[in-house]
Amino acid sequence: MRNNEFKVVIVGRENVGKSSLFNKLISQHKAIVDDYPGVTRDMIEGDVNWLGRKFKLIDTGGILYDNPDKIKKLVLKQIDYLIDNCDIVLFVVDAITGLQPDDKKIYEYLKKNNKNFIVVANKCDNENIVNNAYEFYKLGIEKIFTVSAEHSLNLDSVLDYIISNIPLKTEKEEKEKIPRITITGKENVGKSSLFNALLNKERVIVTDIPGTTRDVIDSEVVIKNKKFIFVDTAGIKKRKNIKEKVVEFSIGRAFANIKRSDIVIHIIDVIDGILETDKKILGYIHDNYKGIILAVNKWDLIDVKEREKLKQKYYDYIKKNLPFLDFMPIVFISALKKSNLEKLIDIVINVENQYNQRVKTSSLNKIFxxxxxxxxxxxxxxxxxxxxxxxxxxxxxxFTIFVNKKEKISSSYIKYIENKIRESFGFKGVSLKFKIKQKEK
Structure with a gap:
């Protein structure tokens, strides 16, 4: 790599949406976007931070072969240089217009020069267009990333691929990892209100981290002398042009953010209660072994005399309907009125500590x-x-449990062991992971 920077270059013919993709990936409107071909001529650079992995993203002018325009020829020369000096190339194509002669020439050039590149089929706004993109497999491509830069669809897959190619961090860098706290929930439950309240309630905002994808906003903040990255996500909602898969898509987007988190604050509306969508997300958080907190918002709407009774109803509901989350802390807040946020913050800090808690083997085996x-x-x-x-x-x-016949131990017995561990060491708000290994005496 050059200058210790991991560089990614976007190339493609004119008007395939390179600049739209660039803007979405860096989460800024740095490149001019227009339907008129050839708007971008000079290269434009931006920084991307995805899951703590940073890289330089470079947008380029549209490639147009066999064109007498001198500027177009200079663009080609500049792109040749950038390709030779980058780590990955994003070869962007238009899924609507399909495979064009210049697409074939660009592909042949990249393959000839043995570049690490991926094909990004843009403008895949619905299922029919996604099917059109399969035409590009004729080039002999093994994998195509179907995306919509305009609607921010599937951009996380592209980013995941890029960072999978960035060399791993050193041990020192891993120790400096900042906990990532994601706020999830349906539309209009108060996620953004909570996000803003947490950041503005006498906190020190270190930086607004540029771009991930879609409607996600990340902010690094210091709370009680500890750094956190808070992530506000778009609500689970229906999107046009996704047809019958709208709900699955929106839920899937929330799941993608959960997988990248350390702790998830799932927020619900006290009036609506826990709905089926909430159950699905809570179960996914648990199954991915994340720290988990349930925030019941709009608590200010409940009469003071009714609050204790309603709190108990929530505790009883979790115990009866979601027993696998009996360790999950519940906090009753009003994001709008900024009430009980200190308690929520204390719980976040405690859960983060529990998430990184290590028990001595001698103490663990005594309980075992x-x-x-x-x-x-x-x-x-x-x-x-x-x-x-x-x-x-x-x-x-x-935790790893060593036995002589691992098929003999049941899930219910593992749950029994888990409960005993929690009784002794806490782990409040944290999903525990167990592995069973077989060994001889």
Whole structure:
């Protein structure tokens, strides 16, 4: 790499949406976007930060072969230089107009020069256009990324691919990782109000991190001398032009942000309660072993005399309908009135500490042995044995249990062990991960 910067260059023929893609990836309107071909002539650079991995993104003018225009020839010369001095090329094509002669020439050039490149089929605004993009497989391409820069569809897949090619961070850089807190929920439950209240309530905003994708906003903030990255996401909503898959798409977008988080604050409207969509998202947070907090918003709308009774209803509902989340803290807030936010912040800090908590093997096995003694695993042949357990990692806390026959241990018994660990060491608001390994005596 040059100058220790990972460089990504966007190339393609004119009017395929390169500048639109560039603007969305850097989350700024730096490149001029117009339907008239050839608007972008000079290269434009921007910085992208995706999941803490940074790279330089470069937009280029449209490639037009066999054109007498001297400026067009200079653009080609400039692009040749950029391609030779970058790490990845995003070869953007138009899924609506389909495969064109200049697309074939660009592909042949990239392949001939052995460049690491991917094909990004833009303007895939609906399923029919996505199907049109498959025409580009005729070039012999193994993978096509179908996106819509205008509507911010599937851009995260492109970003994930790019950062997968960036060399891993050093051990020192990993230790300096800043916890990522994502706020999720339906439309109009108060996510942005909470996001703004958390950042503006006498906090020190370090920086607004440029672009990820879509309607996501990231801000690095210091709370009680500790850095966090708070992420405000778009609400789960229906989008036009996605037809029957609208709900699945919008929920999938929320899931993508959850996977990139350390802790998720899922916010609901106190009047609406926990709906089926909320259950699905809460279950996904749990299954991906994230820290989890349920924030019941608009608490100011509830009469003071009714609050304790309603709180108990929420606790009982979780216990009955979502028993796998019995460790999840619930906080009742008003983002608009900025009430009870200090308690929410204290819970976030505590959950983050629990998410990175490590238990000594000696202390862990003392609890483990007591649990086995009080409730031995039944085995008809008497040959099943559990040897010991150890915590192998944090974020999420992950435990390995060593047994002689791993098929003999049930999920219910693992849950029993989990409960005993929680009784002794807390892990409030944190999903625990268990691995079973088989070994001989």
């Amino acid at each position: 042995e007591e649990a086995i003694f009080n409730k031995p695993v039944s085995s008809k042949d008497g040959r099943f044995r559990m040897f010991y357990m150890t915590q192998v990692s944090v974020a999420p806390p992950t």
